[in-house]
Amino acid sequence: DVKVTQSSRYLVKRTGEKVFLECVQDMDHENMFWYRQDPGLGLRLIYFSYDVKMKEKGDIPEGYSVSREKKERFSLILESASTNQTSMYLCASRGTVNTGELFFGEGSRLTVL
């Protein structure tokens, strides 16, 4: 089975802190994605990556950056956390098959105080 692992399930940070959310997948998938989930808004795409060192902006990239130095790892970075970034963050991966489904991690719930 595909496993997507998000290293931190729950985080509490202070405004202005730099935050790293890590995601690792074990199926050699080329495509990786970061979403945030908020009640009533569903899932919104922040960034995605087709390959190592490649990244594309999603629908809401402001205030975020990403890093993909290795194929299996896709990191989401909040350079200076703000309270409006309090949310559930979901990482997902997908193989090269164009019609393939996404495989999600368990999520990282971030609270910014």
Next chain:
Amino acid sequence: AQSVAQPEDQVNVAEGNPLTVKCTYSVSGNPYLFWYVQYPNRGLQFLLKYITGDNLVKGSYGFEAEFNKSQTSFHLKKPSALVSDSALYFCAVRDPGYSTLTFGKGTMLLVSP
């Protein structure tokens, strides 16, 4: 552009009764359609997808969905609901010309004993 709508925030069903969770979509080409389920404090799990072929798609846990091109719908169904089906359900669509999925806002399914 691609979009998806889940018109009901919540669906209530008694155990043993059939359930339907509605989804409509808008794409310019032939859609790829997906259903995911999310249990509390967990990531999303893939249920089923429609890419091409038979309009009735069967998926995990006894769920099925019917693709209706004329009504641009992809409703999720189950003949007999279980209390354990209570969860948040997301419909997602991808136009083949796009790289990423667009998710609906989600529908909470509550199955009462």
